[in-house]
Structure formats: C-alpha cells, structure tokens
Amino acid sequence: xxxxxxxxxxxxxxxxxxxxxxxxxxxxxxxxxxxxxxxxxxxxxxxxxxxxxxxxxxxxxxxxxxxxxxxxxxxxxxxxxxxxxxxxxxxxxxxxxxxxxxxxxxxxxxxxxxxxxxxxxxxxxxxxxxxxxxxxxxxxxxxxxxxxxxxxxxxxxxxxxxxxxxxxxxxxxxxxxxxxxxxxxxxxxxxxxxxxxxxxxxxxxxxxxxxxxxxxxxxxxxxxxxxx
Numbered sequence: 001x002x003x004x005x006x007x008x009x010x011x012x013x014x015x016x017x018x019x020x021x022x023x024x025x026x027x028x029x030x031x032x033x034x035x036x037x038x039x040x041x042x043x044x045x046x047x048x049x050x051x052x053x054x055x056x057x058x059x060x061x062x063x064x065x066x067x068x069x070x071x072x073x074x075x076x077x078x079x080x081x082x083x084x085x086x087x088x089x090x091x092x093x094x095x096x097x098x099x100x101x102x103x104x105x106x107x108x109x110x111x112x113x114x115x116x117x118x119x120x121x122x123x124x125x126x127x128x129x130x131x132x133x134x135x136x137x138x139x140x141x142x143x144x145x146x147x148x149x150x151x152x153x154x155x156x157x158x159x160x161x162x163x164x165x166x167x168x169x170x171x172x173x174x175x176x177x178x179x180x181x182x183x184x185x186x187x188x189x190x191x192x193x194x195x196x197x198x199x200x201x202x203x204x205x206x207x208x209x210x211x212x213x214x215x216x217x218x219x220x221x222x223x224x225x226x227x228x
Contacts, residue, residue, distance in 0.1 A: 030147055030148065031146075031147040031154070031155070034103060034147060034148065035102075035103065035155070035158060069114055069186075069211065070186060070187075072186075072187045073186045073187055073211075074139070074186060074187065074188065074189055074191070074192060074203060074214060075114035075117075075139060076114065077187075077189045077192070078112075078124075078125065078126060083112040083125050083126070084112075085110055085111070085112060085125065088109075088110040088111075089110070089129070090108050090109070090110050090123055090129065090130075090169065091107075091108075091109055091110055093169035093170045093171055094107070094169055094170055095107065095108040095123075095130070095167065095168070095169040096108065096167070096168055096169070097121050097138060097165065097166070097167050098165075098166045099155075099156075099159055099163060099164070099165050099166075100164065100166075101158070101159070101160070101163045101164075102155040102156065102158045102159050102163070103147070103150055103155055104150055104152075104153065104154075104155055104156065105150040105151065106120045106121055106140075106150060106151030106152070107119075107120045107121065107151070108120065108121045108122075108123050108138060108167070109121065109122060109123065110122075110123050110125065111125070112125055114139070117139060117140060117141050117144070118141075118144065120140070120151055121138050121139070121140045121151070121153075122138065122139045122140065123136075123137070123138055124137035124138065124139055124192055126192070127192060127194070127201075128194070130167040130169075130172075130174050130200070131167075131172060131174045131198075131221070132198075133196075133197070133198055134194045134195055134196075134197075134198075134199070135192070135193065135194050135195040135199045135200075135201055136167075136199065136200050136201070137191075137192050137200075137201045137202075137203065138200070138201070138202055138203075139202075139203045139204065140152055140153040140156075140202070140203075140204050141153065141204065141205075142154060142156070142204045142205045142206070142208060142209075142215075143208065143209060152204075153202065153204035153215075154208075156202060156204050156215055156217060157206065157208075157215060159178055159181060159217050160178065160181075161178050161179060161180065161181065162177065162178060163177075163178045164176070164177060164178075164222070165177075165178065165200060165202070165217075165219050167200070174221060174222075175221075175222045176199075176200040176219035176220060176221055176222060177219055177220055177221075177222050178217055178218070178219045179218055179219060179220050180216075180217075180218040181215070181216065181217050181218070182215075182216050182218075183206055183213050183214065183215055183216070184213065184214050184216055185213060185214070186211065186212070186213055186214055188214070191203065191214075191216050191218075197220060198220060198221035198223075199218065199219070199220060199221075200218070200219045200220075200221075201216060201217070201218055201219075202216070202217040202218075202219075203215070203216050203217075
C-alpha cells in the first residue's frame with residue numbers, strides 16, 4: 001500500500017514539474033499550430049476544448065504594450081467632439097466580425113474615439129455600415145489580447161486574397177471577399193475615405209508588437225465580386 005502511494009506521489013510530482021515546462025515550450029507556437037490544424041480540418045473537431053483549456057492559461061493583456069497612436073495617425077484623424085452617435089445601432093444588433101481562416105472573431109463596437117478598441121473591433125464612425133454602398137471601415141488592436149483569444153487582429157497578416165470576411169447582426173449577414181492586402185504609413189487616411197463600391201476595410205498596427213505602420217485588408221461584398 002505504501003509503495004503504491006509513493007508511486008502515485010512520485011508521478012504527481014513529475015507531472016507538477018513537467019506541466020509548466022511543457023507549457024512554456026509549446027505556448028509560443030500555439031498560434032502557428034492552431035492555424036495549421038485549422039487548414040487540415042482537425043482543429044474543427046477539437047477547438048472548443050483546446051481553446052477553453054488554453055484560455056485559462058493565456059497571458060493577460062497587461063503583459064503587452066498597448067498601441068499608442070500619434071496625433072496624425074488614422075485612428076486620431078477624426079475629431080470626436082464633432083461626431084454625435086444618437087444610437088449605437090451595431091451594438092444594439094449584436095454585430096460580429098469573423099474571418100474563419102485566420103481564427104478571428106469578435107464583436108463590433110461603436111464610439112467616437114480610438115479607445116473604443118479596448119472593448120473590441122471599432123466601427124470607424126464616419127464610415128458606412130456593413131452592407132451599405134461605400135466604405136465600411138473597422139479598426140482593431142493587434143495584440144490587446146493574444147491567441148487563443150480571437151477578438152483582436154493578431155492574425156490579420158494571415159488573411160489572403162480570396163478569404164471570406166463575415167459581418168452579421170440580428171437583422172442581416174454579409175460576406176465580403178478579400179481583394180487586397182497592403183501596408184501603409186500610420187497617417188495615410190486614404191483608406192478610410194468613402195468609395196463608390198461595396199467595400200469593407202480592416203485596419204490594424206504592424207509589424208506585430210509595434211504601431212509603426214498599418215496593415216490594411218480590403219474586401220468587396222460577395223454579391224458584386226466573384227471569387228475565382
């Protein structure tokens with residue numbers, strides 16, 4: 001009996017030591033592993049358990065630097081005092097954005113300043129609503145949260161031309177097809193200007209862990225753009 005107890009205690013102590021070691025070895029590669037598993041569809045059958053487990057041990061946001069936007073950046077290009085939001089329609093309708101191929105999914109929030117991004121994806125207030133003709137612009141932090149969290153644009157650089165971006169709320173759903181990705185200067189406001197097509201523009205900081213430039217993903221409403 002004593003031998004069995006000693007064996008159990010020994011195994012427990014070994015696991016106690018190995019668990020944190022394995023975590024620190026595996027976690028830095030979690031994001032790449034998850035993306036690869038997604039592509040071969042194994043992830044689809046295990047993601048809920050996997051993500052739930054890793055969410056409990058994911059680093060907290062305060063361990064990472066939050067983007068600081070300069071006065072002439074895209075995010076600061078509007079004067080919040082001049083904008084009045086009579087109603088936050090997108091929030092009331094529970095609007096979400098998802099890019100399945102890049103493990104991105106989260107709620108869209110409305111506000112007159114870039115601080116709105118601390119809650120989730122920010123609908124740029126002077127831009128069109130999803131599904132409307134013109135340029136619907138959504139801006140998000142790159143690393144406010146890190147994988148396995150999906151509610152920031154950590155993986156936006158993984159998005160490819162032809163990928164689908166889905167915006168939906170209680171009264172509708174729109175699928176946009178990615179047509180272009182590019183990197184621009186932080187003060188290049190041309191990407192937030194209105195357009196004559198049915199466009200969705202996603203913006204975040206790049207390179208990762210910095211706010212030096214902006215990564216931009218442009219997509220067109222799938223009713224008007226045929227994926228080939």
